[in-house]
Amino acid sequence: MIRLENLTKHFGPAHNPFVAVDNVSLDLPTGEICVLLGPSGCGKTTTMKMINRLIQPTSGKVFIDGKDTSAVDPIELRRSIGYVIQQIGLFPNKTIEENICVVPDLLGWDRRKSRARAKELLELVGLQPDLFLKRYPKELSGGQQQRVGVLRALAADPPVMLMDEPFGAIDPINREAIQEEFLKMQRTIRKTIIFVSHDLDEAVKMADRIAIFRSGRLEQYAAPDDLLARPANSFIEDFLGSDRALKRLRLVSxxxxxxxxxxxxxxxxxxxxxxxxxxxxxxxxxxxxxxxxxxxxxxxxxxxxxxxxxxxxxxxxxxxxxxxxxxxxxxxxxxxxxxxxxxxxxxxxxxxxxxxxxxxxxxxxxxxxxx
The missing domain is CATH 3.10.580.10 (CBS-domain)
Structure with a gap:
């Protein structure tokens, strides 16, 4: 579903560029979650933002469902991809219903269809539509706002979602609960998801595949259990930590x-x-x-x-x-x-x-x- 082919991004002057992303290639099958991990400044967020062209690649290609995204209008591309950020970014002057329906409204959906979709999505994450549709973001807890942020990205039923540390600002107890809810929802909706995180435990829990970056390069791309059992090099071993065998506990049923x-x-x-x-x-x-x-x-x-x-x-x-x-x-x-x-x-x-x-x-x- 998502294929990155020699994706590269340079910043700065051509004669002395800063290489933020260096020749990254990977394939993510339909319906799977890939978590991008690595130290700060390693290129994971830049890589994700090149998928919906919030950042234009210097070279290389991004294919979604076999289609070269460089041939698609960037606005049209972004409206076809769900996008969730850590800061949530709900519109404070819009109701929860209106926030969820932002993209369907931009796409010209019938109003009754879009409002029915908002109700359906709230039910999916255990928020009663009668109680929440007409509320404003300030009337919700941080965890509830984060759920609405995810629902807004799902509203137009995009095949692909990009998630930039979506649960990072939530306290540990609520974060665990929201992660569980999201995974339960993913088993039903089966979206193809690129997910940026700083949290190895979160990555092991959420991912079908993990991509670890260093200085713009993709160091290893593997299923969580393979990654923890067989780190590719000393950098990966150090990044995973000496307790990596214990991290595998959650991966074995x-x-x-x-x-x-x-x-x-x-x-x-x-x-x-x-x-x-x-x-x-x-x-x-x-x-x-x-x-x-x-x-x-x-x-x-x-x-x-x-x-x-x-x-x-x-x-x-x-x-x-x-x-x-x-x-x-x-x-x-x-x-x-x-x-x-x-x-x-x-x-x-x-x-x-x-x-x-x-x-x-x-x-x-x-x-x-x-x-």
Missing amino acids: VRDAMEADFVTVACADPIEHALKRMRASRSAGAFVLAADGSPKLLLSEEAAQGRSGTVGDHAEPVGCSVPVGGDLRQAVSLMFAHDTPLLACVDEGGRMAGVMSYRSIVHNLGHGEKP
Whole structure:
């Protein structure tokens, strides 16, 4: 959908130019998010602004859906591309409805169609149209204004969106919530998005692909997991940080990382029987399930050692579980918080579907690392 071909931008005199963007080429498939990352002044924002020609390239080409954008009128091009900025930029004298409908109105949409679109979009992000359509920006919180800024970019249903640090000015709690909302919305609308960020954690969470820049050059372009597992050079390694393996936690799903084979026992089983089964499966514990298949009790190998009696005498209530749709970051957090060597993984109905252990986490984090 978006292809940059040897894109270059020079500023200053021709005999001694400053090279802001140096021969950048990349392809972004339809419906994916590419996050541009790098130190301040590395060329990521300039690269993004050349896509809608807010900045004219010195050389090179930008293609959208196979069409050379240099052959398109710049005003027409910008109206066909959604654009979201950190400062939001809502018109203070216009209602939320009027702000959302700015581009549809410029494009000559039927008024009823554009207003219906505004209502539809507000519902998409959980803002009740009856409460918000006629309000003004000053009557909204910062997080609500940011959502409206995103909706305005979506109003004319553009195939491509450019987002310049769109959540950077929002406090961490609201930023996390808005990111989740946006990703949920993206799964439905499937826009092709170029997203500038300074936040590596945000990039890992939001991106299908990450492009890391240095001094105007594209140093590496890869999926987040590939980037974290296999940095291309020492600059990328330093930029990602020494904890890059931990950043991969959010990229691995519980469903993919859990051990599907787990030990189950009954309350009346002898301790010796439970220990024998744990050792045979090299498991750190055994679970007692409730009648509905949910994890009820956990007997750890440590608690069973040297004991006699039944499983029910020494098993502890299961204090937490993680949904199979979660990620390893959730799993690790729960295991640390509850000091448990085994974490039950449950399906949508609460039934036990697998188990997470420190062994499985280490195995999944180690997979794909450079030797």
